[in-house]
Amino acid sequence: MISDVLTDATEKMAKAVDVAKDDFSTVRTGRINPALFQKIPIDYYGSPTPLAQLASLQTPEARTMIVTPYDKSALKEIEKAIATFPNLGASPTNDGEIVRVTIPELTQERRKEFVKIVRSKGEDHKVVIRNIRRRAKDDLDALKGEVGDDEIARADKELEAITKRHVDQIDEALKKKEAELLEV
Numbered sequence: 001m002i003s004d005v006l007t008d009a010t011e012k013m014a015k016a017v018d019v020a021k022d023d024f025s026t027v028r029t030g031r032i033n034p035a036l037f038q039k040i041p042i043d044y045y046g047s048p049t050p051l052a053q054l055a056s057l058q059t060p061e062a063r064t065m066i067v068t069p070y071d072k073s074a075l076k077e078i079e080k081a082i083a084t085f086p087n088l089g090a091s092p093t094n095d096g097e098i099v100r101v102t103i104p105e106l107t108q109e110r111r112k113e114f115v116k117i118v119r120s121k122g123e124d125h126k127v128v129i130r131n132i133r134r135r136a137k138d139d140l141d142a143l144k145g146e147v148g149d150d151e152i153a154r155a156d157k158e159l160e161a162i163t164k165r166h167v168d169q170i171d172e173a174l175k176k177k178e179a180e181l182l183e184v
Contacts, residue, residue, distance in 0.1 A: 001143055001146070001147065002140065002143065002147060002152075002155045005140055006136070006155060009132055009162060010162050012132045013129050013133075013163065013166040016129050016166065017125075017166050017169045017170055020122065020170050020173060021173050022035075023125065024118055024174070026039065027114050027117055027121070028088060028106075028114070032059050032063055032064065032101070033059075034057040034065065036088065037051050037082065038051060038052035038057070040081050041081065042054055042074065042077050043077050051067070051081070051082075054069055054070060054071065054078065055069040055070060055078060055099075056070075063102055063103050063104075063105070064101065064102050066100055067082070067099040067100075067101060068097075068098050069098075072096075072097070075094050075096070075099060076094070078092075082099065082101055089103060089110075091104075114181050115181050115182065118178060118181065119174065122171070122173075122174040126170055129163060132163075133160075133162075133163040136159055137156065137159060140152055140155050140156060
């Protein structure tokens with residue numbers, strides 16, 4: 001029973017770390033990255049659809065991306081969604097076949113702004129991990145009548161170690177992203 005609670009908490013925390021890393025990849029650096037664009041919602045026949053499902057993304061140069069839609073009728077919507085997506089600063093152009101997206105060079109001020117955004121996202125993901133820990137601790141406390149106090153105390157220590165390991169993984173991913181953002 002205790003092992004089930006700890007295993008469940010570990011799995012959920014690992015998923016939270018994966019989501020955090022994925023979330024960090026959506027903040028752009030000096031180079032254009034297809035991960036920045038994959039989740040941009042496009043209004044496709046009345047429903048928001050991720051760009052990755054509507055088009056292929058290619059990066060021929062460091063600051064240019066070519067978006068080739070599978071359905072040419074979605075060109076205008078793709079162009080509009082990319083132009084209005086926050087924190088990209090991208091300028092898309094449409095030639096009737098493809099959308100060419102160019103991102104401007106990042107200024108030092110803009111880089112620091114992105115670092116703040118990434119730190120905020122990192123803190124949000126740490127809160128998620130702490131909430132998972134709190135729920136697991138509540139589950140362990142509910143077992144007090146069925147299991148000995150020593151086993152609960154040992155499980156609490158193990159839960160703290162699991163939580164610390166996952167928070168450290170988010171911190172490590174955060175440091176990497178900050179270094180990547182500040183790299184000129």
